[in-house]
Structures are given as C-alpha cells and as structure tokens.
Amino acid sequence: MAPGVNGSGTPMTRTQVVDAYFMEHRARLLDVAAFLDRVDRAAVGDDDFRMRAFRAAVSILGDGRPDRARRVLELLSDPSTDLVAKAGMKGATGAHDPAKGGG
Amino acid sequence: MVDVYIDPHVHMVSRTTDDYVRMARAGCVAITEPAFWAGYDRSSPKGFFDYFRQLTEFEPRRAAQYGIRHHTWLCINPKEAEDPVFAREVIGLIPGFLERENVLGIGEIGLNKNSRNELEILEAHLQLASDHGLLVLVHTPHLEDKLKGTRLIMDAIRRFPKLDPGRVLIDHVEEHTVGHVLDRGFWCGMTLYPDTKCTPQRAVDIIECWGSERIWMNSAGDWGHSDPIAVPKAQMEMRRRGHLESLVRRVTFENPERFLSQSGRFSAQPLRPTAPDVTR
Numbered sequence: 001m002a003p004g005v006n007g008s009g010t011p012m013t014r015t016q017v018v019d020a021y022f023m024e025h026r027a028r029l030l031d032v033a034a035f036l037d038r039v040d041r042a043a044v045g046d047d048d049f050r051m052r053a054f055r056a057a058v059s060i061l062g063d064g065r066p067d068r069a070r071r072v073l074e075l076l077s078d079p080s081t082d083l084v085a086k087a088g089m090k091g092a093t094g095a096h097d098p099a100k101g102g103g
Numbered sequence: 104m105v106d107v108y109i110d111p112h113v114h115m116v117s118r119t120t121d122d123y124v125r126m127a128r129a130g131c132v133a134i135t136e137p138a139f140w141a142g143y144d145r146s147s148p149k150g151f152f153d154y155f156r157q158l159t160e161f162e163p164r165r166a167a168q169y170g171i172r173h174h175t176w177l178c179i180n181p182k183e184a185e186d187p188v189f190a191r192e193v194i195g196l197i198p199g200f201l202e203r204e205n206v207l208g209i210g211e212i213g214l215n216k217n218s219r220n221e222l223e224i225l226e227a228h229l230q231l232a233s234d235h236g237l238l239v240l241v242h243t244p245h246l247e248d249k250l251k252g253t254r255l256i257m258d259a260i261r262r263f264p265k266l267d268p269g270r271v272l273i274d275h276v277e278e279h280t281v282g283h284v285l286d287r288g289f290w291c292g293m294t295l296y297p298d299t300k301c302t303p304q305r306a307v308d309i310i311e312c313w314g315s316e317r318i319w320m321n322s323a324g325d326w327g328h329s330d331p332i333a334v335p336k337a338q339m340e341m342r343r344r345g346h347l348e349s350l351v352r353r354v355t356f357e358n359p360e361r362f363l364s365q366s367g368r369f370s371a372q373p374l375r376p377t378a379p380d381v382t383r
C-alpha cells in the first residue's frame with residue numbers, strides 16, 4: 001500500500017493550509033535555524049552522529065520530493081535487522097549511531 | 104462541540120483525578136490501560152502482582168467515579184524483559200488475572216531495544232495470547248529503534264498462526280511504519296505525544312494519506328511529558344480542517360470500539376458517575 005491510495009486527502013485548499021499553519025511553522029523553522037546557530041556557537045566539541053543525522057535530515061526538507069516525514073524518520077532509523085545481544089540502556093537517542101553498526 | 108471518544112491507551116495509574124475530570128468533560132467514555140514500566144524496575148515479581156490488582160480492582164473504581172469505563176491489558180513490558188527468569192515469573196502470574204472482567208488481553212508487549220531477551224519474552228507473551236485466544240496490544244520501540252523493532256515484532260507474531268492480525272493492534276506507528284503495519288493486516292495505533300511519536304497534526308496527516316481503516320489514536324498519557332486529552336485535540340484538528348463528523352467519529356470511537364469489542368469484555372456504554380466507596 002502507498003500513501004494516498006486509501007486516504008481521504010485533505011479537504012483544505014493550499015491557501016487554507018498555509019493560512020492555518022504558516023505562522024506556527026515559521027516559528028518552528030526559526031527554532032531550527034537558531035538551534036543550528038547555537039550548535040555552531042558552542043566552541044568546544046564537534047558534531048556527533050545526532051547532528052550529522054540532523055543536518056542530513058534538513059537537506060531532505062529542501063529536496064522538493066514528497067513523503068518528507070517518512071524519509072526523515074527512515075534516515076534517523078537503525079537500518080540493521082539483527083537482534084542486539086543485550087539491551088544496554090532503556091532509552092533512545094533519536095538518531096542511529098553508525099558506529100554501532102548497521103550502516 | 105463535544106463528542107464522545109475512547110482513549111484506548113492511557114496509563115491512568117500515573118494520572119490525577121483532575122485528569123479524569125478533564126477527560127470526562129472532553130467526552131471520554133471509555134479507556135483501556137496497558138500494563139507498562141513504572142519508570143523504575145520492580146524489585147520483585149510480587150510488585151507486578153500488586154500492579155495487576157491495581158489495574159483490575161482499584162483503577163476501574165476510580166475511573167467509574169468520573170463516568171469512564173476502565174479496561175486493562177496485562178504483561179511485563181519490554182523494558183523489564185532483559186531478565187528472562189524474572190519476566191517468566193511475572194508471566195506466570197497473568198493467567199490468575201485473565202478472568203477479571205476488565206481484562207481485554209495481553210499488552211503492551213513488544214520490543215524496546217530489539218534485544219534477544221526482549222524477543223524471547225515477547226514470544227512467551229504471544230504464546231500465552233495464542234493459548235488463551237486473547238487480543239494483543241503491541242508497543243513498538245522508540246525513535247531510531249522503531250522501524251527495525253516493528254518489523255521484528257510483526258515477524259514474531261507471524262510465527263504464531265493462531266494469532267489473527269485482525270486481533271492484534273500495533274501501537275505508536277509513525278509515517279515510516281504505518282504502511283508496513285496496515286499491509287500485513289494488523290490494526291495500528293497513533294500515539295499523540297508532545298515531543299516524540301505523533302502530534303495531533305501529523306496523526307491527521309496520516310489519516311489523510313492512509314485512510315481510516317484499522318487505525319485509532321491514543322494519548323498514551325503516563326508519568327512523563329504527555330497529554331491525557333490529546334485525542335479530543337486531534338478531533339478538533341480534524342474539524343478545523345473540514346473533515347466530516349463521520350470520519351472524526353470513526354477514528355476516535357467506532358474503530359477502537361470495533362477492535363476492542365472482539366474481546367467480549369469491552370463497553371463504551373454511558374456510565375453514570377459512581378460515588379466513591381468510603382468503606383474501602
């Protein structure tokens with residue numbers, strides 16, 4: 001199944017979508033911009049795997065292709081298929097660390 | 104406009120009576136509460152015995168005071184499955200609770216870090232559900248572990264031929280897992296969380312893209328940053344976009360009612376709020 005096959009689609013026009021959500025997402029866009037500036041201003045340390053994934057995800061937003069949310073989530077996901085030997089921590093970091101294997 | 108709704112995944116033992124008031128006022132008539140992690144590992148299997156009593160005795164009475172019907176699912180959650188000896192002892196307690204009238208099935212089981220021990224304990228739960236013909240509510244892992252874990256869980260369920268995918272709900276789906284879950288014939292749940300999982304807006308986007316068959320929404324309200332009235336907020340989001348009332352009702356009432364009624368134990372019939380029992 002592919003998205004849109006069974007879905008109702010949105011009842012809104014493009015202008016209505018923009019009217020409804022532009023200001024909220026303008027604010028979130030600025031949050032992302034300011035976050036990247038903040039990371040840059042921190043003089044000590046380097047990008048870790050999370051920031052490398054974040055920057056790659058940001059480039060998906062501008063590629064003009066559909067299913068951005070799905071593709072961002074896939075980019076942040078562990079691509080491996082094998083069970084891990086032991087659950088180390090209980091939580092998750094939000095991005096896959098390639099150093100742990102699985103690409 | 105207030106319409107009735109069901110929150111099919113919410114951890115009320117972690118919430119206050121004020122939350123029950125807000126949920127009831129927002130139209131909540133029935134909830135289901137899966138067994139989950141307390142935020143710390145229990146020191147003994149007896150801790151689960153007490154928790155199962157809370158879920159089957161005390162919490163339904165608390166909910167009834169607000170006119171909300173309370174149902175539950177039992178298990179040891181995957182976050183405490185790394186010690187299989189301990190976990191199997193807890194699983195051994197579950198059959199003693201299966202006849203309680205608000206127990207719908209086994210849940211929320213699944214994987215957390217996709218480990219060998221977690222899978223072993225997931226399979227032990229699936230065996231129990233298969234042996235007793237029970238509904239299953241599945242927790243999928245968080246964040247970067249979700250896609251891999253969702254696939255491993257669906258593969259595991261397929262190894263139990265008596266478990267019909269139409270009687271298994273896979274929860275916490277997002278844009279990258281919803282299609283896989285629906286394709287394999289399972290039901291899916293979208294969890295409305297402020298930071299992780301889905302927002303109400305993204306959940307409505309998913310319905311617009313994937314349709315309203317075999318899908319529901321829940322708040323998964325718990326002891327962390329979460330919102331027990333997230334489902335009515337998603338209803339409002341659907342109405343704001345101009346979706347039909349029939350679609351709003353389908354995903355927030357009729358769909359959970361249809362899936363959960365397969366247990367033979369679920370009810371979303373109106374319930375007059377009861378007085379607190381002062382003798383207890």
Ligand SMILES: [Zn+2]
Nearest residue numbers: 137139211323
């Ligand atoms: Zn939960």
